[in-house]
Amino acid sequence: MKNLCVLLLFCACAPLVLLQGPGSGTNGNLRLCVVEGRGPLKRGAAFCPLLDEEPSGLECVLGTDQLDCLRRISKGTVDFGVFSPEDLIASQWANIDVLVTDELRSRFRPYERSIVSVVNRRILPDRPSSLDFVLRNTTLCHPGVGANDLRPLSDTLAGYLESLIIPRACDPNLTLTENKIKAVSNFFHMACKAGPWVPDVERDAELKRKYPSLCGACANPACTVHDKYWGPTGTLQCLVSNAGEVMWGELDDVNFFFGLNTTSATSDPYPISKQYAFLCRDGTWQPIENNLSPCVWLNRPWPVVIAKRKAAAAVSILVGSIKEDDLFGTHWRKALTALLEIRQVPTPLNPPKTPLDYLASAQGFREAYSQSGCDPPRHITLCTTSNLERNKCEWLSEAGAVYGVNPPLQCIVRNSTRDCLQAVRGRECDVAVGDSEWLMPSTRDFGLEPLLYETTPIVEKMDTVVAYVRKTDMITKMEELKGKRAAFPQYDGIxxxxxxxxxxxxxxITCAGAMTGYFSDICAPGVEAVKGDVSQANIDTFTNGCIKNDGVVSGEVAALQTLVEGKSDVAFISMKTVNLYQNKQIIESWADNIIDIVPICPEENKKYCYLSWSNIGHIFAASNITDMRRHEIVNVFTKLDQRFGKHQPLHNVMFTMFGPFNHVLDVLFHNNTKSLSTANIFKMHPYASMPLNFERTILQDSTDSCQITDLARDSAFNFAPTFLLLASCLVITIIGS
Known part of the structure; x- marks a missing residue:
């Protein structure tokens, strides 16, 4: 009887099991991962609700970026999405088990892009020869490189094409980027390689002065993106104007420029096309005119649909069922075509292929991403302070490697920012990331300096120091703070x-006067963590008024809480923290009741009202590194910023450098960061007109500082000798004693 009941229960449930779909969503719905991008058109917001309104069997999940979608597929929380061939390279390196089910073509041809080489026939020898023999000491028309996937060439693809003809250079005294530039300069007689060679403007100008032959064929010696020979069309103009003798370009551009393979019956080929030929990778050549399938140096595949292996069959059936009428319909299938960005009926792969097998069919593409580096290999090692930060760093490294950012990024993890700064000083790694609270300790205690700054042009989002008081206390001037209780986010910070x-x-006044006589009470979290013989009485002096929760709580929010709860009369915190409080974005019970707090503006800065400002983040390196290593670090991080920062508003980026990671904000870098910048940022608007910058004034003037023992009015203040303050205070205190 018991077995019969089990059998009946199984039979009753069987229909439900059969109705369960193969996807990871509700009732087995297939989940599609959609990346919104940064443009004004939000496909997810516009079309995802349409999938829910009808029985589509589909659900949307919004991903931060392409690699976020790949991670979700790998974890099984989504089932499929649309990806570029570069994304497939990343999935292969990350060992993500997915299958390519369909190509999303917009034209009737096997590859999205095909790169060819066109040469002036006058450089061709009488018989087929090696590429070295044909091209050495000729003049190159280079399309330039940029942040776009292929228009112009990416660093990876341009480097691959150059590697087919130019011997690798590995001078240890030059950056890897300069090694490549020098190798091209030595191989070709002259070139027009217009546009930025590196993102840093000063370094770019320096390299162009050092290797002027690579700008010698340009229309203007400035060699910028405004040169008439820059870009795909400019490269062809360079060739036919006899400024250069060889070029790389897209087959579409070549055909259009010379009037080849057109459907117009009245079109005539470019009259001088017979002066040029397609150069092949084996050193042979082919005529341009009447050549329907010329030799290609490199093919770039189409975007594709990929799915986790378990759902691949269902995804293949779904996408394969899309018809041309669906592109113009009004039901959920039209929404699906919009979300997949389909422009013509998808091309199925039967059976679905692994990314490795799919990419193998595109000549040169996979090989471009497997080039060997210099020996010994170089790396830029970044120190992180948590497994989550290290995970983000490793994905950033993968993404950078796909786009030819060299040297590659390596990631290590330590317990804290202080440990990371120590690791940089001890040469265990190259760089560490820290906010403005670490500016003084990094320079004074560890011999480091910020090479790059996380910048934002919005004052309210910068790290500012503002004196905030309760409005009801009627304090309006800075001098009225004497004798009041003061709260700081942390000791030794900005x-x-x-x-x-x-x-x-x-x-x-002296340091002693400022710390023991000016304020009636001080909350400075961090005193309790100072190493050395610090008595409890001394700790209590600087922490009695602090927020305590299993220890002294540090940070701007804690300093603000002391002000709100009446434990302090003034809190020296930033505008952005107060904005969070006033906009009810601090989710803590004490912040439910909003009281009026107002800033006290110093007389010398009524416009901005802060006592100082600094950038929101810093990439620290040892101050005594070589110029070569400095250039290499700056180049790597500015290229990562250029590719994965906020510079491409209409592009679905592979990775988001300044954005949520695994649903967590401000991981490794700040979400509010606009860009990574060198110290040149202080010469630019709006930064140049903003007074009282901490990095340029207080920090540079105060790398030495007085010890805590110099603050003591009596022997009760016997702090550890490493507990330091300002250098100027040290001099005054010593003289006064």
Missing amino acids: AWHTVLQYLREKEK
């Missing part, structure tokens, strides 16, 4: 040193 500097200059 607010701490900013206020010390201000009091020293305005009140003409």
Whole structure:
């Protein structure tokens, strides 16, 4: 009887099981991962609801970027999505088990792009010869490289084409980028390689002065993107104007330029096309005219649909069922074509292929991403402070490698920012990331300096130090803060040193006077963590008014809480923290009741109202590294920023450098970062007109600082000798004693 009940229960449930779809969504719905991109058109918001309104069997999941979607597919939380061939390279390197089910072509041909080489026939020898023999000491028309996938060439593809004819250069005294530039300069007699060679403007100008022959064939020696020989069309103009003798370009551009393979019965081929020929990778050549399938150096495949292996069959059936009428319909199938960005009926792969097998059919493409590097290999090692940060760093490294960012990024993990700064000083790694609170310790205690800054042009989002008070206390001037209770986010941070500097200059007092006589009480979290013989009485002096929760709580929100709860009279915190509080974005019970808090503006800065400002993040490196290594670090991170930062508003980027990672904000870098910049940023608007910058003034003037023992009015203040303050205070205290 028991067995019969089990059998009946199984039979009753069987229909439900059969109705369950193969996807990871509700009732087995297939989940599609959609990346919105940064353009004004939000496909997900426009079309995803249409999938829910009808029985489509589909659900949308919004991904941060392409690699986020790949990670979701790998974890099984989504089933399929649309990806570029570069994304497939990343999935292959990350060992993500997926299958390519369909190509999404927009034209009736096997590859999206085909790269060819066109040469002036006058350089061709009488018989087929090696590429070296044909091209050495000729003049190159280079399309330039850029952040676009192929228009112009990416660093990876351009480097691959160059590697087919130019011996690798590995001078240890030059950056890898300069090695490549020098090799091209030595191989060709002259070239027009217009546009930026590296993102940093000063370094770009320096390299162009050092290798002028690579700009010698340009229309203008400035060699910029505004040169008439820059880009796909400019490269062809360079060739036919006899400024150069050889070029790489897209077959479509060549055909259009010379009037070849057109459907117009009245069109005549470019009259001088017979002066040029297609150069092949084996050193042979072919005529341009009447050549329907010329020799190609490299093919770039179409975007594709990929799916996790378990759902691949169902996805293949779904996408394969799309008809031409669906592109113009009004039901959920039209929404699906819009979400997949389909322009013509998809081309199925029967059976579905692994990314490796799919890419193998495109000549040169996979090989471009498997080039060997210099020996010994070089890396830029970044220190992270958590497994989540390291995970993001490793995905950033994968994405950078796909787009030819060299040297590649390596990632290590340490327990804290202080440990990372120590690791940089000890040469265990090259760089560490830290916010403005670490500016003074990094330079003073570890001998580091910021090579790059995480910048934002919005003052309210910068790291600012503002004196905030309760409006009901009627405090309107800085001098009225004397005798009040003060709260700092942390000891030895930007607010701490900013206020010390201000009091020293305005009140003409020493460190001892500022710390033990000016304020009636001070909350400075971090005192309790100072190494050395620090008595509990001394710790209590600087932490009695702090927020405590299993220890002293540090940070801007904690300093703000002391002000809101009446434990302090002034909190030296940033505009952005107060904005979070006023907009009810601090999810804590004490922040439910909003009270009026107002800033006190110093007399010398009524416009902005802050005591100092700094950039929101910094990439620290040892101050004594070589110029070559400095250039290499700056080049790697600015290229990563150029490719994966916020510079491509209409492009679905492979990876988001400044954005959520695994649903967490401000991982490794800040979400508010607009770009990574060198110190040149301080010469530009709006930064150049903003007074009281911490990095350029207080930090540079205060790399030494007085010890805590110099603050003592009596022997009760016997802090550890490593507990440091401002250099100027040290001099004054010593003289005064």
